[in-house]
Amino acid sequence: MGKTLTQKQGAQKQTHLSRRKFLESIAAAAGSGLATGPLCNVFSAGSHQNLKTRTGTTLLWITFPTVDIVNPEEDEIVERLARLLHEHGLKGEFLFSGIKAQRTLAARPATIEYLNKVGMTIGYQGNAHSLHPGLMEYEEKCEWDDGIVEATHRETEWLHLDGTTDPARRGGILLLQEAFGERFTGFRGAGGWTPQIMEVLRRNDIYVHHTLFDLAEATGQTVAWYLGCLQISPGRSKWTGPFPNPSPLTNRLELEQIVQYPNLGLGKFTENFERMANSYPFRGPRILFINFHPFFLFTDTIADLLNYGEGRTPEPPDNLVRSNLLPAAERQRRWRVVEQVYDWLARRPDVTFVTSADFVKQARSPRIALSGDEIELLAREIAALPLMRPPAFVKWNGKALSLAEAFDLLQQALTSHRQHGRLPARIEARFRLGPRDLPPPESERVVSSTVSQIVDAAFALDSIAIPAQVTLGGGPVAPYPFLVAMARALLGREKPDGVILVRPTDFVFPELAESFTVYLRRCADWRIYRRHLDSSKIEKHASLQLWTYKPAEILPRF
Numbered sequence: 323m324g325k326t327l328t329q330k331q332g333a334q335k336q337t338h339l340s341r342r343k344f345l346e347s348i349a350a351a352a353g354s355g356l357a358t359g360p361l362c363n364v365f366s367a368g369s370h371q372n373l374k375t376r377t378g379t380t381l382l383w384i385t386f387p388t389v390d391i392v393n394p395e396e397d398e399i400v401e402r403l404a405r406l407l408h409e410h411g412l413k414g415e416f417l418f419s420g421i422k423a424q425r426t427l428a429a430r431p432a433t434i435e436y437l438n439k440v441g442m443t444i445g446y447q448g449n450a451h452s453l454h455p456g457l458m459e460y461e462e463k464c465e466w467d468d469g470i471v472e473a474t475h476r477e478t479e480w481l482h483l484d485g486t487t488d489p490a491r492r493g494g495i496l497l498l499q500e501a502f503g504e505r506f507t508g509f510r511g512a513g514g515w516t517p518q519i520m521e522v523l524r525r526n527d528i529y530v531h532h533t534l535f536d537l538a539e540a541t542g543q544t545v546a547w548y549l550g551c552l553q554i555s556p557g558r559s560k561w562t563g564p565f566p567n568p569s570p571l572t573n574r575l576e577l578e579q580i581v582q583y584p585n586l587g588l589g590k591f592t593e594n595f596e597r598m599a600n601s602y603p604f605r606g607p608r609i610l611f612i613n614f615h616p617f618f619l620f621t622d623t624i625a626d627l628l629n630y631g632e633g634r635t636p637e638p639p640d641n642l643v644r645s646n647l648l649p650a651a652e653r654q655r656r657w658r659v660v661e662q663v664y665d666w667l668a669r670r671p672d673v674t675f676v677t678s679a680d681f682v683k684q685a686r687s688p689r690i691a692l693s694g695d696e697i698e699l700l701a702r703e704i705a706a707l708p709l710m711r712p713p714a715f716v717k718w719n720g721k722a723l724s725l726a727e728a729f730d731l732l733q734q735a736l737t738s739h740r741q742h743g744r745l746p747a748r749i750e751a752r753f754r755l756g757p758r759d760l761p762p763p764e765s766e767r768v769v770s771s772t773v774s775q776i777v778d779a780a781f782a783l784d785s786i787a788i789p790a791q792v793t794l795g796g797g798p799v800a801p802y803p804f805l806v807a808m809a810r811a812l813l814g815r816e817k818p819d820g821v822i823l824v825r826p827t828d829f830v831f832p833e834l835a836e837s838f839t840v841y842l843r844r845c846a847d848w849r850i851y852r853r854h855l856d857s858s859k860i861e862k863h864a865s866l867q868l869w870t871y872k873p874a875e876i877l878p879r880f
Contacts, residue, residue: 384414389451392625397430399616408440410668415677420449420494443677444502448512449494452626458514466758469518483639508678514845529685530678544606545874552685577614581656588662621645633852694745704809715872726869727751732808736780755787756869761800766826769796774818776811835865
């Protein structure tokens with residue numbers, strides 16, 4: 323693909339259509355005949371003006387994965403759910419895949435209109451969701467840079483049912499931005515997760531992620547920064563296996579079983595809610611997710627599995643098998659349960675309803691700026707870090723710094739010392755990616771270097787990403803031991819001939835890296851994917867980008 327995402331955005335601005343014309347063009351292309359209706363008035367509707375303002379300490383995030391491209395009944399159900407929430411003064415987040423948004427715009431634009439009219443937040447679940455290739459499938463063999471290109475290509479272009487894309491037409495992220503405007507704010511991974519798609523989303527000003535990768539399971543933190551984005555863990559509704567704990571750690575309530583089984587209903591939901599709210603397992607704000615797939619209100623059969631399970635693609639691609647509809651009486655019973663649940667929630671004064679839109683203003687990592695004296699104190703902390711077991715982040719003076727931020731601050735300080743003979747009065751950490759690749763094996767040996775050689779090496783580095791290796795006089799070294807060496811060189815900067823031993827280290831972060839591995843291998847077993855999908859390259863890049871990880875210390879206020 324020849325264009326970068328930035329170039330695409332520039333071209334998008336030059337050829338910008340009004341929302342009305344954009345919807346008309348989509349509908350015309352799909353043959354739906356959409357050409358009338360006061361769309362401009364609908365899209366200019368105000369944000370949650372009629373929704374209740376709460377002050378409760380429990381933050382409740384209502385989400386609806388809206389991804390069924392086979393059964394048209396889902397569009398009607400989605401609109402009914404939005405109407406139900408609005409009538410109760412609640413707000414929720416509807417998570418659309420790109421292909422689902424395409425088909426809803428063409429077949430039932432009134433659903434899109436209503437979601438915008440009442441101010442519901444929109445999240446993104448990938449362009450394809452269950453269509454092949456999905457997120458992990460197309461990144462399976464990619465390294466970092468070509469993975470960024472592939473994710474940009476597959477998440478911004480029009481998607482056809484055979485899995486091919488049309489670069490001449492906007493789809494995915496760009497289509498949702500056109501259709502929903504400021505309503506479109508967050509992302510949740512579909513069928514897995516890759517760090518490359520998160521980088522593409524960040525470049526496209528999407529800074530809030532509530533992916534199924536649960537950083538809280540490994541760190542105890544509900545909210546964290548990773549790849550420059552706010553990660554808010556929706557938790558797991560189920561957990562099997564010994565890692566990280568034998569029992570579930572979750573802040574996620576599923577409604578599927580509640581509505582499916584007549585012996586459960588509202589009583590069981592309230593019991594689950596109270597237990598989870600009173601025994602919240604994580605540090606940070608108390609955020610509970612209530613997740614519900616709308617198709618459970620009209621069928622028990624998941625259309626995605628019928629059509630795309632185990633790597634299948636229908637032949638021809640539009641030969642889609644519909645789900646069996648539930649009897650009318652059962653559909654009505656399930657709907658009554660949903661009404662009872664949201665009515666009960668609406669009457670709780672201790673709950674504040676949130677979506678990713680509420681986190682957007684806090685969804686850029688707070689800037690870390692230190693004085694020269696503070697840089698020296700930070701260098702002392704880093705110089706004392708254990709070489710053989712690196713921490714996941716640096717905690718200093720009440721601030722959490724990612725290792726990438728610490729690396730950048732020390733590099734800037736040493737560069738200033740080399741150029742001007744002094745530390746700067748103030749240094750602000752720039753956002754930097756983690757390494758794009760593993761260091762070669764020969765970088766894992768002890769290297770003898772002088773202070774001046776370390777300063778020169780820091781001066782020669784660019785500011786784009788943490789390097790996979792740094793070349794010193796005695797040979798290449800991995801980035802984490804070089805971080806510690808920079809701290810020692812800064813403290814010994816008045817003795818340029820002083821010798822510093824740069825020792826080998828395992829520079830990945832064991833607990834977090836293991837959590838990524840566990841999660842991604844389970845994602846690779848998703849019933850939609852073909853068997854034996856290889857997640858090893860995705861695991862590698864996810865672990866390397868842990869250089870950007872830190873817990874979120876500054877939390878939104880509601």
